Amino acid sequence: MINLSDSKIDFALTAVQTASQLVQEIQTEMVTSALTKEDRTPVTVADFAAQAVVGCHLNRYDPDVSLIGEEDADVLRLEENAEKLEKITGYVSRVIPNASPEGVLDWIDRGRGGVGKEYWTLDPIDGTKGFLRGAQFAVCLGYIQGGKEQIGVLGCPNLNADLEEDLGGEGSLFATARGQGSWVMPLHSPISSPYFSALHVSRKTDTTQARLLRSFESGHTNVDQIVDFTQALNVDVGPVRLDSQAKYALLAGGKAEIYLRLLDGGREGYREKVWDQAAGSLLVEEAGGKVTDLDGKPLDFSQGERLTANRGICATNGFLHPETLKALREIGA
Numbered sequence: 057m058i059n060l061s062d063s064k065i066d067f068a069l070t071a072v073q074t075a076s077q078l079v080q081e082i083q084t085e086m087v088t089s090a091l092t093k094e095d096r097t098p099v100t101v102a103d104f105a106a107q108a109v110v111g112c113h114l115n116r117y118d119p120d121v122s123l124i125g126e127e128d129a130d131v132l133r134l135e136e137n138a139e140k141l142e143k144i145t146g147y148v149s150r151v152i153p154n155a156s157p158e159g160v161l162d163w164i165d166r167g168r169g170g171v172g173k174e175y176w177t178l179d180p181i182d183g184t185k186g187f188l189r190g191a192q193f194a195v196c197l198g199y200i201q202g203g204k205e206q207i208g209v210l211g212c213p214n215l216n217a218d219l220e221e222d223l224g225g226e227g228s229l230f231a232t233a234r235g236q237g238s239w240v241m242p243l244h245s246p247i248s249s250p251y252f253s254a255l256h257v258s259r260k261t262d263t264t265q266a267r268l269l270r271s272f273e274s275g276h277t278n279v280d281q282i283v284d285f286t287q288a289l290n291v292d293v294g295p296v297r298l299d300s301q302a303k304y305a306l307l308a309g310g311k312a313e314i315y316l317r318l319l320d321g322g323r324e325g326y327r328e329k330v331w332d333q334a335a336g337s338l339l340v341e342e343a344g345g346k347v348t349d350l351d352g353k354p355l356d357f358s359q360g361e362r363l364t365a366n367r368g369i370c371a372t373n374g375f376l377h378p379e380t381l382k383a384l385r386e387i388g389a
Contacts, residue, residue, distance in 0.1 A: 057236075057237075058231050058233055058237065058239050058252065060247070060250070062233070063117070065207060065233055066247065067113060067114070068197050068199065069229065069247050070247055071109065071113035071114065071209075072110070072195050072196075072197050072209040072210070072229065073211060073229055073243065073247060074109055074113065075105075075106040075110050075180065075195050076106075076211025076229070077213070077227075077243065077244065078105060078106065078109060078148075078151050079106050079180075079181065081150070082098065082101060082105060082147055083098070083102065086098035086101065087187065087188060096184075096188070097140070098188065099181055099184050099187050099188055100140070101144050101147065102181050102187065103180045103181045104127055104129070104132065104144045104160075105147045105180075106180035106181060107126070107163070107166075107167055108144070108148050108155075108160045108163040108164050110125075110178050110180070110197060111162075111163035111167060112163045115163065115166060121169075121175065121176065122175040123167045123169045123178060124170070124171065124330060124331065124361060125166070125331065126167070126178065126179050126331055127164055127167060127180060128164065129160075132144070132164070144160060145160045148160050171358065171360050171361070174199070174200065174201040175200050176197060176198065177200060177357075178197050178198075179196040179329075179331040180195060181193055182195070182196050182332065183299035183300025190223060191214060191221075191298070192221065192298045192302045193299060193300045194210050194212050194301045194305075195210070195211035196208075196301050196331060196332075196334070196336065197209045197335060198335040198338065199334075200334060200357045203358030203359075204234070205234070205335070205338035205341075205355075206234050206338075207233045207234075208233075208337075208339050209230065209231050209335060210230040210301055210304070210305060210335050210336060211228075211229055211230075211243060212227060212230065212302045212305060213243060214227060215228050215302050217241060219305065219306055219309040221298070226242050226243055227242070227243030228240050228241065228243050229242070229243050230255070230308070231252070232308075232339045232342040234338065237342050237343070238340075238342040240252065240253050240255055240309070255305075255310075256310055256343055256344055257308060257313075257340070257343050258313050258373045258375075259373070259375060260313050260373065261376065263289040263376060264289070264291060264293075265313075266376055267293055267294075267295065267311070267314070268282070268285075268286065268291065268295045268313075268314045268316070269295065269296050269297075269307060269312045269315040270295040270296070270297050271298075271303075272299055278318040278320045278389070281387055281388075284387040285316070285389065288383040288387055289383050296312045301335060303315050303336070304335075304336025304337065304340050307340050307343075307371055307373070308340045308342075309343070313375075314372050314373075314376060314380055315369070316368070316369065316370055316371070317368045318368055319350075319367065319368050319389070327362040327364050327367075328362065328366065328369060329361060329363075330360075333355060333369060334357060337355060337371065344374055345372060345373050346371070346374040347371040348370050348377070348381075349366035349368055350367045350368040350369070351367055353365070353366060355369075368389070370384065
């Protein structure tokens, strides 16, 4: 069982649970079928609100440790965004009484820290398109020490504890710490007496039956190479499609075997951001899987906001990792 007496773990669980429950409310109240593709106001409100909540909790827990978050508050300080800031403050006030616009701005900017020997990294809304569709997204918080992931927590409001899509349901909270396994509990269960269940990767070794996790958005990977990859492994089953780091949760829980982030044509120099990988990658490793880059190298979180020492992502149940890397080499990924 994960060590709930560890203050870092308790902080991470509490902060992500609170932020996830709030974002669940924002999605329910603001995301409607009337939204156009260009109308990103709901996800903007949710992004900032979630980062403010986590920033506030981190200030209370450890005001000196660094946080690298996806957002900063500069745009909210513009006069034309005063109404949006007021809306964000209203939502934050639901979980942090007496929150003020100034306080919210400061809590958001808590995420402007830098990489040191230790730091936290936050993606307040991973899976923007999923959020706007009323589907999957995740609040993702990871703790890094010595360039390695040490703690990871994912809040997935539309994925239940049985790892099934449950839009508008209770949701789930995933937690992991190095050497302590990977666990899931219902999102609304009390942290003081959680109902945790252990996660374990699939034990499949037949590449033809390997379920590949894929995003709904084609821009998140090299689609042509994904086709080449499935042919190289003679994959005979369809992919599992969903947005966000919830894919890592399904991989950790044995609902799929492979997840790749390939380098799209023209973006060969792109490097992954730390907040997109920290929490989910550790969740898979602690559930018995393996996560490397496309060259088989361990992920290095000591380089800054991006994984500049790594190319792409290769995550598997572990049993299929050698065959996956071999296939990637064969297709020139």
